[in-house]
Amino acid sequence: MSKIRFVSPSQLDTYRRCSLAWYYSKIEHAREERVAGVLVLGSCVDVSVKSIVHAVRERTGIPSPADAEEECRRAWASELLAREGTPIVWGERADAAKSLEIAIGLVQAFVALPDLGQRIDRIVELDLKVDVPLVNPLTGLSEPGLRLTGILDALEKSPKTGKLRPLDWKTAASRSAWSDPREVQERLQSGLYSAAVHQLYGDAASDEMSYFVGMKTKAVTWADVDVELDETHRRRALLTAIHVAGAMSAGIRVPNPGFMCGSCSFLDRCRTWHETPASDMKRDIFAA
Numbered sequence: 001m002s003k004i005r006f007v008s009p010s011q012l013d014t015y016r017r018c019s020l021a022w023y024y025s026k027i028e029h030a031r032e033e034r035v036a037g038v039l040v041l042g043s044c045v046d047v048s049v050k051s052i053v054h055a056v057r058e059r060t061g062i063p064s065p066a067d068a069e070e071e072c073r074r075a076w077a078s079e080l081l082a083r084e085g086t087p088i089v090w091g092e093r094a095d096a097a098k099s100l101e102i103a104i105g106l107v108q109a110f111v112a113l114p115d116l117g118q119r120i121d122r123i124v125e126l127d128l129k130v131d132v133p134l135v136n137p138l139t140g141l142s143e144p145g146l147r148l149t150g151i152l153d154a155l156e157k158s159p160k161t162g163k164l165r166p167l168d169w170k171t172a173a174s175r176s177a178w179s180d181p182r183e184v185q186e187r188l189q190s191g192l193y194s195a196a197v198h199q200l201y202g203d204a205a206s207d208e209m210s211y212f213v214g215m216k217t218k219a220v221t222w223a224d225v226d227v228e229l230d231e232t233h234r235r236r237a238l239l240t241a242i243h244v245a246g247a248m249s250a251g252i253r254v255p256n257p258g259f260m261c262g263s264c265s266f267l268d269r270c271r272t273w274h275e276t277p278a279s280d281m282k283r284d285i286f287a288a
């Protein structure tokens with residue numbers, strides 16, 4: 001397998017969750033056998049929210065709940081169209097109709113935020129394209145031929161310090177996954193985007209990472225999850241990225257069965273993975 005030259009936080013997370021699923025998707029570009037309904041819902045909310053933020057920044061005003069619903073239904077239809085022919089696995093708690101209802105509820109709750117105008121005013125850039133050399137924190141040197149890439153939902157001014165911080169919109173099934181600040185600080189996305197913003201903006205960069213999370217709870221709601229990061233978090237994330245990129249380049253992939261397998265896009269393929277020769281691994285990683 002050829003050397004990996006670009007890594008993004010989401011790609012690294014996919015690999016860490018299951019290197020075999022990553023391999024089928026990113027290296028083989030295998031056809032997806034199915035797609036998880038939660039991804040459709042998350043993507044629909046993300047697209048709708050961004051489209052509303054774009055419109056407000058262009059001075060069209062905050063949309064009404066009815067306009068927000070229309071925007072969401074449009075995004076939903078386009079998500080389904082993009083996946084036409086691929087079965088969607090809806091969860092036990094939410095079929096297609098319920099999922100659309102949740103998505104509409106989240107988008108309407110977003111436009112109803114009393115401080116939405118201020119939130120949008122502090123955004124400096126939407127969909128910031130990140131493409132920077134991946135710097136090894138132990139040497140201070142760029143890893144040869146390896147870049148950190150990705151699309152950051154937004155770059156905004158911290159309401160606390162006025163400095164620039166990454167902002168990402170998410171959806172979550174419950175608050176519990178976002179209740180432990182240490183876990184959020186250790187997320188690769190937090191450390192890597194914080195490192196990239198420091199690399200790009202120097203002293204103007206904040207040490208914060210901000211997530212705005214749409215909670216798919218009984219009464220849908222949005223919650224701020226802001227964390228402070230220090231050099232330790234950024235170093236840890238950068239080193240993790242470098243090691244994972246090394247494993248990717250070596251062709252290392254193994255199944256990692258877990259609760260995600262039921263909706264995995266490559267479940268059928270995975271069942272016969274043991275018939276795959278490992279002859280494309282470039283080097284003996286255990287050699288002295």
Ligand code: SF4
Pocket residue numbers: 018019020021255256257258260261264265266267270
């Ligand atoms: S079915 Fe599970 S173990 Fe197999 S590739 Fe998918 S996530 Fe990995």
